[in-house]
Amino acid sequence: MKIYFAPMEGVTGYIFRNAYSGIYGHIDKFFAPFIAPSESSPMTPRERKDITPENNKGINLVPQILTCRSDHFIDAAKELQSMGYREINFNLGCPSGTVCAKGKGAGFLPETSALQRFLDDICSYSESSGIKISVKTRLGYYDPEEFYDLIDIFNAFPISELIVHPRIRSDFYKGDTRKEYYAYALEHSKIPLVYNGNIFTCEDYDELLITFGKLDTIMLGRGLISDPSLADKLKGFGSETDLKKFRRLHDTLYNEYQKVMSPDINVLYKMRELWSYWQTLFDGKERDIKRLLKAKKYADYEDIVYRLLP
Numbered sequence: 500m501k502i503y504f505a506p507m508e509g510v511t512g513y514i515f516r517n518a519y520s521g522i523y524g525h526i527d528k529f530f531a532p533f534i535a536p537s538e539s540s541p542m543t544p545r546e547r548k549d550i551t552p553e554n555n556k557g558i559n560l561v562p563q564i565l566t567c568r569s570d571h572f573i574d575a576a577k578e579l580q581s582m583g584y585r586e587i588n589f590n591l592g593c594p595s596g597t598v599c600a601k602g603k604g605a606g607f608l609p610e611t612s613a614l615q616r617f618l619d620d621i622c623s624y625s626e627s628s629g630i631k632i633s634v635k636t637r638l639g640y641y642d643p644e645e646f647y648d649l650i651d652i653f654n655a656f657p658i659s660e661l662i663v664h665p666r667i668r669s670d671f672y673k674g675d676t677r678k679e680y681y682a683y684a685l686e687h688s689k690i691p692l693v694y695n696g697n698i699f700t701c702e703d704y705d706e707l708l709i710t711f712g713k714l715d716t717i718m719l720g721r722g723l724i725s726d727p728s729l730a731d732k733l734k735g736f737g738s739e740t741d742l743k744k745f746r747r748l749h750d751t752l753y754n755e756y757q758k759v760m761s762p763d764i765n766v767l768y769k770m771r772e773l774w775s776y777w778q779t780l781f782d783g784k785e786r787d788i789k790r791l792l793k794a795k796k797y798a799d800y801e802d803i804v805y806r807l808l809p
């Protein structure tokens with residue numbers, strides 16, 4: 500089984516990826532949060548800093564592009580290729596209102612003719628330049644039945660992998676995934692598939708395996724943030740969450756964010772966001788977690804954290 504770390508804007512940036520991969524293993528590929536190229540530039544200085552190879556040493560990283568303009572995609576792809584990247588992921592899943600309103604992310608899915616032209620352009624570039632293009636998609640924008648046409652469209656192009664998050668745009672990240680459509684993909688996709696969505700525990704994975712019969716490659720997002728040992732567990736390296744390793748992850752992140760962020764409250768916002776995922780590891784400690792999620796000073800924050808993680 501292969502495990503991919505999902506891109507999560509604001510969460511899985513280079514500091515997180517380095518901290519995680521220095522402590523945990525068993526991730527076959529990390530996907531970087533999206534780069535959104537514009538007319539004036541293929542990427543912002545912040546986006547460049549996130550994916551520059553010197554900030555991602557030893558990490559098998561796939562950059563992701565979010566756009567509906569093939570010329571912008573190709574400009575960014577050229578730049579990424581010059582940095583040494585050999586695969587680029589194309590985002591067709593982002594459900595955000597501002598992104599979709601511009602016809603990008605999931606907002607590109609209903610524009611099937613434009614999407615075909617776009618894929619034609621970027622796949623021609625992929626073939627002439629030798630860079631692989633993978634796609635991360637939802638089932639559709641308005642209706643999951645859009646997926647039947649989308650699969651036919653994707654099948655017509657030399658896409659290296661198709662990561663399917665079986666939800667439509669209006670599902671955002673809530674509720675059950677629509678597994679019957681992933682089952683359809685398993686039957687009809689000519690492209691190697693990756694399943695993404697709602698795998699939080701080994702039991703969730705086992706259930707999917709029963710539903711689908713096989714599941715070679717999965718992508719984990721929130722489940723892997725919430726329990727950083729999840730990939731170890733799924734690959735059979737231990738069955739418990741190792742709190743010593745978790746403390747190392749916490750301390751590394753806390754120190755590294757302090758080096759690059761100010762004022763203190765911004766570091767705490769970042770850590771509090773992570774704790775909104777990590778709280779599931781601390782059953783019975785709800786009062787401490789509630790205080791932690793409101794901490795405004797390092798001293799208060801550290802007092803609670805080091806009580807939870809002696």
Ligand SMILES: Cc1cc2nc3c(=O)[nH]c(=O)nc-3n(C[C@H](O)[C@H](O)[C@H](O)COP(=O)(O)O)c2cc1C
Pocket residue numbers: 505506507508509510531532533563590592593635664672695696697698718719720721722
């Ligand atoms: C805070 C947040 C940021 C995300 N950023 C991205 C992104 O930059 N690119 C992308 O393709 N998906 C993004 N996603 C979607 C995730 O990659 C993933 O598809 C989604 O969380 C479902 O998988 P999960 O149930 O394993 O978390 C984001 C999701 C969240 C919650």
